[in-house]
Amino acid sequence: MIGREDLEKERQRLTDVARQLEEALEKLAPQVDGLQEQAADMRRRFWEEVSVSTGTNEDFEESVYSIEQQEALLSERERSHRQKAVQYRKLGRLRESPYFGRIDFREDGTGFAEQVYIGVSSFVDAEGLEFLIYDWRTPIASLYYDHSPGRAGYETPGGPISGRMELKRQYRIRGDELLGAFDTNETIGDELLRQVLTGEADHRMKTIVSTIQKEQNAIIRDDKSGMLIVQGAAGSGKTSAALQRVAYLLYSHRDRLGADQIVLFSPNRMFNSYVSTVLPELGEDNMKQTTFQEYLDSRLGRTFKVEDPCDQMEAVLSAAEAPGYEARLSGIRYKASERFLAELRHYAGGLERSGLKFVDLDFRGKRLIGAEQMAEAFAACDPSLRIANRAARLREWLLGELKRLEHAEYEADWVEEAIHFADSSLYEEAYRKLHEERNVFDFSEQYTAARARIEGRHRPDEGDFDFGQREEDWLRRRLVGEAFKPLKRSVKRMAFIDMPGLYAAFFEADRDNGPSGAPESSLSAPHSFADMPASSSSGPADPKPLHWNEMCRQTRDKLGRGELFHEDATPYLYLKELIEGQRSNSDVRHVFVDEGQDYSAFQYAFLKKMFPRARMTILGDFGQAIFAQSTELSAADSPLLRLYGEADTRVFRLNRSYRSTREIVAFAAALLPEAAGVEPFERGGAKPLLIRSNTPQLHAANVADRLARLRAEGFASIGILTRTAAEAHEACEKLAAAGCAGLKEVTRDTPEFEQGALVLPVYLAKGVEFDAVLLYDASAAVYGRESERKLLYTACTRAMHRLVLLASGEWSPLLAHVDADLYETQRGEDPADRA
Numbered sequence: 001m002i003g004r005e006d007l008e009k010e011r012q013r014l015t016d017v018a019r020q021l022e023e024a025l026e027k028l029a030p031q032v033d034g035l036q037e038q039a040a041d042m043r044r045r046f047w048e049e050v051s052v053s054t055g056t057n058e059d060f061e062e063s064v065y066s067i068e069q070q071e072a073l074l075s076e077r078e079r080s081h082r083q084k085a086v087q088y089r090k091l092g093r094l095r096e097s098p099y100f101g102r103i104d105f106r107e108d109g110t111g112f113a114e115q116v117y118i119g120v121s122s123f124v125d126a127e128g129l130e131f132l133i134y135d136w137r138t139p140i141a142s143l144y145y146d147h148s149p150g151r152a153g154y155e156t157p158g159g160p161i162s163g164r165m166e167l168k169r170q171y172r173i174r175g176d177e178l179l180g181a182f183d184t185n186e187t188i189g190d191e192l193l194r195q196v197l198t199g200e201a202d203h204r205m206k207t208i209v210s211t212i213q214k215e216q217n218a219i220i221r222d223d224k225s226g227m228l229i230v231q232g233a234a235g236s237g238k239t240s241a242a243l244q245r246v247a248y249l250l251y252s253h254r255d256r257l258g259a260d261q262i263v264l265f266s267p268n269r270m271f272n273s274y275v276s277t278v279l280p281e282l283g284e285d286n287m288k289q290t291t292f293q294e295y296l297d298s299r300l301g302r303t304f305k306v307e308d309p310c311d312q313m314e315a316v317l318s319a320a321e322a323p324g325y326e327a328r329l330s331g332i333r334y335k336a337s338e339r340f341l342a343e344l345r346h347y348a349g350g351l352e353r354s355g356l357k358f359v360d361l362d363f364r365g366k367r368l369i370g371a372e373q374m375a376e377a378f379a380a381c382d383p384s385l386r387i388a389n390r391a392a393r394l395r396e397w398l399l400g401e402l403k404r405l406e407h408a409e410y411e412a413d414w415v416e417e418a419i420h421f422a423d424s425s426l427y428e429e430a431y432r433k434l435h436e437e438r439n440v441f442d443f444s445e446q447y448t449a450a451r452a453r454i455e456g457r458h459r460p461d462e463g464d465f466d467f468g469q470r471e472e473d474w475l476r477r478r479l480v481g482e483a484f485k486p487l488k489r490s491v492k493r494m495a496f497i498d499m500p501g502l503y504a505a506f507f508e509a510d511r512d513n514g515p516s517g518a519p520e521s522s523l524s525a526p527h528s529f530a531d532m533p534a535s536s537s538s539g540p541a542d543p544k545p546l547h548w549n550e551m552c553r554q555t556r557d558k559l560g561r562g563e564l565f566h567e568d569a570t571p572y573l574y575l576k577e578l579i580e581g582q583r584s585n586s587d588v589r590h591v592f593v594d595e596g597q598d599y600s601a602f603q604y605a606f607l608k609k610m611f612p613r614a615r616m617t618i619l620g621d622f623g624q625a626i627f628a629q630s631t632e633l634s635a636a637d638s639p640l641l642r643l644y645g646e647a648d649t650r651v652f653r654l655n656r657s658y659r660s661t662r663e664i665v666a667f668a669a670a671l672l673p674e675a676a677g678v679e680p681f682e683r684g685g686a687k688p689l690l691i692r693s694n695t696p697q698l699h700a701a702n703v704a705d706r707l708a709r710l711r712a713e714g715f716a717s718i719g720i721l722t723r724t725a726a727e728a729h730e731a732c733e734k735l736a737a738a739g740c741a742g743l744k745e746v747t748r749d750t751p752e753f754e755q756g757a758l759v760l761p762v763y764l765a766k767g768v769e770f771d772a773v774l775l776y777d778a779s780a781a782v783y784g785r786e787s788e789r790k791l792l793y794t795a796c797t798r799a800m801h802r803l804v805l806l807a808s809g810e811w812s813p814l815l816a817h818v819d820a821d822l823y824e825t826q827r828g829e830d831p832a833d834r835a
């Protein structure tokens with residue numbers, strides 16, 4: 001704490017700033033009240049009052065000019081209203097807690113030290129002369145995060161500034177009440193951080209602006225790199241840093257970057273809700289949040305049922321005994337790789353020469369345009385054009401042909417019949433339309449007659465408006481037009497290209513020993529991986545992937561059922577875009593990928609193509625790489641380093657874990673060699689507790705008992721973590737039978753992360769945290785395989801204050817080598833005893 005005199009001064013200043021904030025709010029309130037209605041009202045009145053004079057050309061021009069002027073005025077007023085509303089919200093937030101830090105900085109060459117108070121946004125006194133509070137994102141505020149008292153400096157757009165920091169102080173403030181103030185020599189004093197970290201888990205992520213650590217600040221403020229990679233231990237603040245980084249970018253590029261130009265890819269919907277309040281809390285609009293699966297569904301959902309990553313995960317975890325399991329795993333790895341990317345590109349290059357596969361265009365059981373005809377038209381296209389341009393030309397040709405065929409169809413028998421059976425509403429519509437047409441017709445009749453009279457010559461009589469004939473024509477046009485619509489739409493979508501067939505053709509097993517009955521490709525070659533010459537420069541020089549034939553069979557079977565494995569979805573889209581043309585989004589300037597280790601090299605290449613003008617920030621932890629398609633983010637040979645080129649790529653490492661107590665971090669680190677270097681933030685707690693039961697009944701009773709104790713201790717957020725979704729469901733039932741009330745089962749469709757006791761599979765708990773974690777069953781029967789080590793590690797690292805592992809039988813062999821000093825047991829059930 002600081003001295004009494006200083007404390008008094010700080011209190012006075014706080015009272016003064018709080019008063020000025022109050023005055024500013026009072027002044028702004030009447031201007032902001034009912035802003036929305038005012039704006040809507042102005043718009044309404046604008047259009048009511050507008051009158052256009054068309055007497056002469058000059059009058060007309062004058063009217064247009066005046067409307068344009070009024071419109072500009074209105075837009076300007078709306079903009080200033082919006083700004084006032086934003087300002088009002090910011091002041092409101094400052095009133096809740098005006099500032100959290102202060103530095104006194106004497107710039108070299110000046111004779112005084114400026115007092116810089118730092119808060120979530122800036123606040124200037126009524127005269128506009130003095131900064132009472134500096135936004136935490138201003139250049140000078142970076143001193144607070146990066147330096148201790150002593151020599152210090154910071155970067156500004158005009159160059160570096162150096163000087164001496166004479167004081168660094170932190171505050172805990174609520175409203176106009178000063179709860180605490182500490183002077184510190186640390187970069188960010190441990191005391192404040194400790195107080196923050198001993199708090200409870202929340203169902204919403206919190207902002208960390210008052211305690212951002214130096215290494216996190218570097219990530220937040222990096223403004224140069226095209227690709228920024230953060231490899232950080234569990235709980236090291238990757239997600240937190242990412243969100244404050246978004247806020248920083250929005251602030252420092254506010255004149256040219258909007259929240260809708262930033263996209264965050266989250267691991268699941270629940271995580272989206274978990275992080276969605278951080279930016280609004282900082283006074284910024286949320287960026288676009290989505291999951292990769294949502295994107296895949298939006299692009300492919302019409303054609304396929306696309307497996308989601310949870311299903312893929314469940315298959316990997318649960319189907320180890322199923323036939324073809326190894327081939328599936330091999331497929332997931334191969335289809336995630338850069339090698340596959342290169343081979344698919346090579347394959348598309350081959351198609352450029354050999355031609356594509358097409359789907360016949362049929363209408364009412366009749367062939368309109370056959371696949372062969374399309375192949376001929378495609379072959380006739382200028383071969384120097386890129387394949388996507390040739391496909392686009394073919395589409396135009398097909399649309400032209402369809403128009404012609406549609407006209408020819410007017411006289412078909414089925415149309416005659418359809419007219420008879422047409423709904424009365426169709427006749428009514430025809431009647432209405434024809435009357436409109438008749439008005440135009442009558443008018444043109446009169447006009448033509450008048451002209452003929454003026455010119456003194458006669459016009460042959462064009463006859464009456466033949467209503468009956470016109471009605472029939474209209475109905476024919478309408479009925480055939482409606483019937484042709486789906487065809488035209490599918491041609492516009494390029495569905496005439498047999499994309500599933502082309503993708504499947506890549507996976508044609510070696511014909512010598514391939515699966516029997518695999519459909520023969522109708523193409524001349526090279527159309528499958530098996531057919532590609534091994535000597536080709538960009539082709540597959542390596543031996544085929546493991547279990548190639550079975551992998552091919554699985555892929556084709558799945559496609560044949562109108563489904564796509566998760567690992568096929570991105571490659572399929574990639575090939576589709578190579579052939580049909582790229583769909584990219586140039587508006588997006590920053591892409592953030594959280595849990596980045598779970599994306600494949602292939603997916604990263606795809607993201608880069610999809611957002612050609614965006615920079616990327618990827619955050620992840622290879623220690624938590626629980627999906628079979630994972631990418632190591634920062635290894636020397638990581639494909640991510642190549643994506644933007646090494647010169648434009650920066651890698652940051654975060655090794656300090658802020659989430660869990662020292663004891664939990666030490667226990668989790670003992671499970672995973674890669675986590676050995678993780679440093680806990682110095683915050684102590686109980687050692688993890690291990691409890692084994694001999695019968696299933698006792699096991700459920702033990703879990704229920706522990707849950708009750710944790711609840712009694714006051715922990716509001718408790719995660720009961722299982723390996724799979726089926727196990728979560730079963731756990732819920734068993735615990736309910738054992739008397740546990742108020743459990744909430746979380747599934748992949750759960751939209752919101754809630755407080756309370758949640759039961760969920762580990763992979764859905766990625767990125768979130770709980771006061772206490774109960775690992776439902778850490779027995780050998782559940783975590784028996786080496787490949788499940790990271791899953792176990794991820795589960796343990798979700799806990800902030802307490803970790804309890806329970807087992808319904810023998811302990812998992814993954815626990816065998818954990819030092820017995822790192823945990824406590826109940827009734828001497830020690831996994832190390834068996835080691």
Ligand SMILES: Nc1ncnc2c1ncn2[C@@H]1O[C@H](COP(=O)(O)OP(=O)(O)OP(=O)(O)O)[C@@H](O)[C@H]1O
Pocket residue numbers: 193196197206208211212213216232233234235236237238239240241621658659766767768769797
């Ligand atoms: N500088 C900080 N000040 C206060 N709290 C922090 C800080 N950095 C991280 N934390 C807290 O630590 C916890 C973990 O942070 P976060 O979820 O961002 O970590 P992560 O690296 O994304 O974790 P994981 O990889 O396990 O999902 C959160 O409760 C967060 O508020």
